[in-house]
Amino acid sequence: MYKKLSFMLVVVLMLGLFVSPAFAENIRVGLILAEGGLGDQSFNDAAYRGLMQAKEELGVEVSFVEPADIPEMEDHQRAYADAEYDLVIAIGFVQESALAEVSADYPHINFAIVDTVVDNPNVTSLVFEEHEGSFLVGVVAGLMTETDKVGFVGGMEVPHINKFQVGFEEGVKYANPKAQVFVNYAGDFADPGKGRELAVSQNERGADIIYHAAGGTGLGVIDAAKANGFFAIGVDSDQDHLAPGTVLTSMIKRVDTAVFETIKSLVEGNLEGGIRSFGISEDGVGTSEFKYTKDIVPQSVLDAVEEAKAKIASGEIVVTDPTK
Amino acid sequence: MWDVLALLVNTSVFAAAFRMATPLIFAALGGILSERSGVVNIALEGMMLTGAFTAVFVTYHTGMPWVGVLGAMAAGALMGLLHAVVCIRYRANQVVSGTALNIFAGGLTVFLLRFFFNIAGTSPAVNVIPDITIPVLNRIPWIGKILGRQNPLVYLALVSVVVVHIVLFKTVWGLRLRSVGEHPRAADTVGVNVYRIRYVAVALSGALAGIGGSYLSIAHLSRFSENMTAGRGFIALAAMIFGKWTPLGALGACLFFGYADALQMRLQNLGIPVQFVQMLPYVLTMIALAGFIGQAVAPKASGEPYVKEG
Numbered sequence: 001m002y003k004k005l006s007f008m009l010v011v012v013l014m015l016g017l018f019v020s021p022a023f024a025e026n027i028r029v030g031l032i033l034a035e036g037g038l039g040d041q042s043f044n045d046a047a048y049r050g051l052m053q054a055k056e057e058l059g060v061e062v063s064f065v066e067p068a069d070i071p072e073m074e075d076h077q078r079a080y081a082d083a084e085y086d087l088v089i090a091i092g093f094v095q096e097s098a099l100a101e102v103s104a105d106y107p108h109i110n111f112a113i114v115d116t117v118v119d120n121p122n123v124t125s126l127v128f129e130e131h132e133g134s135f136l137v138g139v140v141a142g143l144m145t146e147t148d149k150v151g152f153v154g155g156m157e158v159p160h161i162n163k164f165q166v167g168f169e170e171g172v173k174y175a176n177p178k179a180q181v182f183v184n185y186a187g188d189f190a191d192p193g194k195g196r197e198l199a200v201s202q203n204e205r206g207a208d209i210i211y212h213a214a215g216g217t218g219l220g221v222i223d224a225a226k227a228n229g230f231f232a233i234g235v236d237s238d239q240d241h242l243a244p245g246t247v248l249t250s251m252i253k254r255v256d257t258a259v260f261e262t263i264k265s266l267v268e269g270n271l272e273g274g275i276r277s278f279g280i281s282e283d284g285v286g287t288s289e290f291k292y293t294k295d296i297v298p299q300s301v302l303d304a305v306e307e308a309k310a311k312i313a314s315g316e317i318v319v320t321d322p323t324k
Numbered sequence: 325m326w327d328v329l330a331l332l333v334n335t336s337v338f339a340a341a342f343r344m345a346t347p348l349i350f351a352a353l354g355g356i357l358s359e360r361s362g363v364v365n366i367a368l369e370g371m372m373l374t375g376a377f378t379a380v381f382v383t384y385h386t387g388m389p390w391v392g393v394l395g396a397m398a399a400g401a402l403m404g405l406l407h408a409v410v411c412i413r414y415r416a417n418q419v420v421s422g423t424a425l426n427i428f429a430g431g432l433t434v435f436l437l438r439f440f441f442n443i444a445g446t447s448p449a450v451n452v453i454p455d456i457t458i459p460v461l462n463r464i465p466w467i468g469k470i471l472g473r474q475n476p477l478v479y480l481a482l483v484s485v486v487v488v489h490i491v492l493f494k495t496v497w498g499l500r501l502r503s504v505g506e507h508p509r510a511a512d513t514v515g516v517n518v519y520r521i522r523y524v525a526v527a528l529s530g531a532l533a534g535i536g537g538s539y540l541s542i543a544h545l546s547r548f549s550e551n552m553t554a555g556r557g558f559i560a561l562a563a564m565i566f567g568k569w570t571p572l573g574a575l576g577a578c579l580f581f582g583y584a585d586a587l588q589m590r591l592q593n594l595g596i597p598v599q600f601v602q603m604l605p606y607v608l609t610m611i612a613l614a615g616f617i618g619q620a621v622a623p624k625a626s627g628e629p630y631v632k633e634g
Contacts, residue, residue: 036445036550037434037444037445037550038444038445039437039438039443039444039445039446040444040445040446041445041446044445157598157599182593183592183593184589184592184593185592185598185602187598187602188554190549190550190551190552190554191552191554192545192549192552193344193347193540193544193545193552193554193556194554194585194589196544196545197340197343197344197585197586197589198589200340201336201340201586201589201590201593204336205593216445216446216549216550216552219446219545219547219549220545223449223545223546223547226546227452227546242449243449
């Protein structure tokens with residue numbers, strides 16, 4: 001019995017010897033998406049785009065999973081690490097604590113995490129200067145408002161979302177010192193009904209442009225704007241098409257750029273651990289292309305956005321980052 | 325201080341309360357019908373979600389949101405029948421069946437969204453049921469600002485409360501339904517078909533919850549998004565208990581929940597800490613449940629499968 005078993009084991013091991021060089025040639029990248037999964041028109045979709053771009057342009061072998069819930073994410077991270085993937089990318093700050101453990105358990109594997117920092121030598125932390133991008137859409141809102149009142153709807157009041165709020169407020173005040181910013185938090189990232197009611201309550205008080213950083217809840221903000229005839233500003237990815245003409249612009253986080261650049265570094269052999277931040281200078285955050293609102297937003301506003309961009313890049317304007 | 329007091333009677337708060345109470349009212353009425361007939365229905369959440377998806381799906385293809393509402397009713401009723409078969413025919417534990425249906429609906433809607441729209445998370449925008457103005461009502465001071473212009477489904481919810489109340493307490497069928505939920509054996513001996521009544525009640529329950537879901541996706545909002553019911557089915561369940569399994573009581577409870585939520589959103593703007601304000605609806609609920617409504621007694625046979633003798 002044991003003889004038979006050990007013989008089989010030897011066969012398997014020898015087979016492994018033949019097979020493994022074939023694997024080593026291909027660089028394999030595993031991606032674990034955040035809650036919501038593909039089709040969120042936002043975060044996850046952008047990460048997926050970056051992954052697919054890497055597959056096409058860099059020829060890496062890619063794989064991704066959409067976890068059903070947060071506790072599941074750690075298992076997926078471990079599964080990729082066990083399968084000896086060259087790089088495991090975790091999307092979203094919800095994966096932070098799991099990745100901190102997993103990356104310590106697999107010191108020979110490269111990890112990357114988007115939107116938060118994990119302080120292990122084998123982890124590249126990809127963070128965005130969302131306050132800078134939010135400043136830019138704040139400039140748009142400050143110049144475009146006719147009531148001198150604009151609004152912000154956040155998902156949950158956590159430091160990460162405060163970043164959007166503070167940047168937006170500073171941008172509005174920079175462009176229009178008289179303007180007032182109403183701030184509301186839904187306490188939920190997936191309740192569009194609540195998002196709609198919050199936007200309506202701000203509109204009743206006079207806000208005519210409302211920026212959201214609230215995931216699925218924010219879809220309700222856009223719906224409210226469409227139904228009640230005011231403007232919304234989208235977030236994370238280009239949400240302008242969700243209600244053409246109603247969504248003035250979107251604060252875009254180039255998660256695709258971050259994912260792609262990280263894989264590119266891996267392929268080029270210069271991937272390093274530590275924090276890699278994507279701000280205005282790195283083209284990691286910015287506004288959408290105003291595809292549907294060209295006739296609504298005057299050139300002077302676009303010029304002001306470009307000016308603010310240049311000033312932030314040069315350091316003339318320093319946008320407050322409440323998380324620091 | 326005056327700001328807060330002015331807010332308490334502000335018409336926009338009440339108008340928002342009606343908007344937010346509407347999906348809860350439909351689902352709570354559904355819960356009442358089911359539980360009054362003796363079948364615990366914690367699957368309201370899943371039935372709403374299925375309804376919300378079907379409404380968008382049907383509206384997307386027909387362009388007619390009212391047909392979408394009918395579709396949502398049918399889908400909800402189908403979910404109800406599934407629950408009924410499992411609970412009545414196979415006498416499974418009703419809470420387990422309800423939980424399973426909720427999980428099933430969460431997965432199913434995500435799958436179907438991807439399958440039919442080739443998109444996940446959020447559906448494309450569809451036509452919605454527009455708000456209407458009620459001619460005379462909108463002239464009445466104060467009330468006109470609250471109920472003068474609302475979505476037709478908001479009015480339908482209020483009408484449904486009255487209809488369910490009349491059916492339950494003023495008709496023979498309603499009497500039979502209640503007797504089946506209190507003492508099925510006795511009802512059976514006088515010739516009431518316990519099983520048939522329960523099947524119909526649970527299917528109707530699903531249909532009502534389906535309308536509630538359709539309100540969210542094609543009236544209040546204009547698209548389906550993953551898990552968009554966000555726990556409203558469970559809040560409706562609480563409203564049903566809060567209202568002591570009566571339609572009018574549940575209406576009051578739903579409006580109360582809606583009001584507390586609408587108030588909460590506006591109190592945030594008065595410089596009161598967000599976290600404190602957000603717990604307000606729940607605190608009010610606990611106070612109300614503990615002090616004001618007294619003991620809530622469920623229908624006696626609720627949750628127990630009925631086994632016919634002989």
